[in-house]
Amino acid sequence: GENVEQHPSTLSVQEGDSAVIKCTYSDSASNYFPWYKQELGKGPQLIIDIRSNVGEKKDQRIAVTLNKTAKHFSLHITETQPEDSAVYFCAARRLDFGNEKLTFGTGTRLTIIP
Amino acid sequence: DVKVTQSSRYLVKRTGEKVFLECVQDMDHENMFWYRQDPGLGLRLIYFSYDVKMKEKGDIPEGYSVSREKKERFSLILESASTNQTSMYLCASSFSAQGWDNEQFFGPGTRLTVL
Secondary structure, eight states: OOOEEEEOSEEEEETTSOEEEEEEESOTTOOEEEEEEEOTTSOOEEEEEEETTOSEEEETTEEEEEETTTTEEEEEEOSOOGGGOEEEEEEEBOOOTTOOOOEEOOOEEEEEEO | OOOEEESOSEEEEOTTOOEEEEEEESSOOSEEEEEEEETTTEEEEEEEEEETTEEEEOSOOTTOEEEEEETTEEEEEESSOOGGGOEEEEEEEEOOOTTSOOOOEEOOOEEEEEO
16 A cells, blocks of 8 residues: 655744655555645645646645655745644545545644744 | 534543544535544544445554444444544545545544543
């Protein structure tokens, strides 16, 4: 089965600096890679995703990059703000008919220092 | 807005008790999931269901069972709770994507403590 590794487990950055979280996956057939953000006391929420036919995707201050050859993908947050403090999870999935299962990474606790 | 609700935010049970965790979604989603969240281990899938009365084992089904009698409701059952089942339990739901990407919507979680 798929295995997703995520690093670092904790990350502290000064407000306004950039943050990068990295994930690697094992199943070369995986072709969909979402990122979820979990704020304190809430369930995870999708913030951005990328499919394997795309190398990079941006949404305002958030971007995700994918390297299929190396089987790794990364989340980039620029101009960090206090509300970016949360736990972030990467995930991977094969978009096959009948397969709805996501495999999640172990999470990164991001702290933005004012 | 999609809403996934879980019956309890916090629950304390004794070893050996039968425990029911309830999840309800209001968006007519076909798929529903139960995850367990532990520090350093991320989210691990316990069971999921892609239709009423249908279920499939996830990665860590041992010690758990599930029930889905109605489309909007998915229950997680701990037949005989043990201390190693102390954890945060998250329910999620999604449309059936038929091979396309689809978002999973999560509830706020139930923090279960087994004494």
